[in-house]
Each structure stands twice: as C-alpha cells, then as structure tokens.
Amino acid sequence: MFDTIETRKRELPDDSYTASLFTHDKGENAVLEKLGEESTELLLAAKDDDAEEIAHESADLVYHLLVLLSMHDMDLGDLRRELDGRSWLWTASGSCSGTVAALPPAQSDCENHNSGSIGPDSRVLRQ
Numbered sequence: 001m002f003d004t005i006e007t008r009k010r011e012l013p014d015d016s017y018t019a020s021l022f023t024h025d026k027g028e029n030a031v032l033e034k035l036g037e038e039s040t041e042l043l044l045a046a047k048d049d050d051a052e053e054i055a056h057e058s059a060d061l062v063y064h065l066l067v068l069l070s071m072h073d074m075d076l077g078d079l080r081r082e083l084d085g086r087s088w089l090w091t092a093s094g095s096c097s098g099t100v101a102a103l104p105p106a107q108s109d110c111e112n113h114n115s116g117s118i119g120p121d122s123r124v125l126r127q
Contacts, residue, residue, distance in 0.1 A: 002069075002075065004018070006075075008022070009022050021034075021067050022067075022071065028068070031068050031071060034060075035068065038057055038061040039061060041053075041060070042057035045057050
C-alpha cells in the first residue's frame, strides 16, 4: 500500500483520492482531519464492540497515517526503527515482558516503564 501511496504522490493522477490528499487546498490539514475522524470512528466502533467496523476504521486510520508519513518524506523504515526502539514493550526487560496495559500500581508486578510515550500510569505486565 505504501508503494501505491508514493506512486500517487509522484504521479498525481486526477482520478486518485490519494493524489488529492497531496494537492488539497488545506494541505496537510486535510490528512490530519481525516486521521482525527478515523480515530473517532475507530473508538466508537470499539465502544460498540463491532469487529467488522473496527477492522474497517483501523484500515482507514492506517491508510491516512501512511499518507501522513509520505507527506513528511518518511517511510515504513522510519516507523519500523521507532517501533524497534520500543522493543522493551514486547521483549524481556529485566523481570518484565509482555503487553502494555494501564493498571493502578497495586495491580502491577512490574516496574513502571514510563518513557512518556505510553502515559504515566502504564505498566508492562508479564504474559
């Protein structure tokens, strides 16, 4: 998908929604608005426990995120490197490994890995 986004950015075909995001009068704000809209729709789908809609809105969110990365001359490698730098979230790190969940301190048996990227009350729990 990212390759297609890059091609549309380069070629700007008239009949392409993706190309229109790169040439929109609002500029980057058009994509930022879409990211906000899709995020809200995803949250509402999750609240309603609608798996089909969660998948649909997640795909929309990821698509618009990829467009934003492309607008900033970034690519999937940039995203991968950032995620790799957060590997403590899913690999052994001292006594903690596993998934991230926000829990009060009394419920967590791991130290707080507060890097500022997941919030001050987030804990990494053993699986």
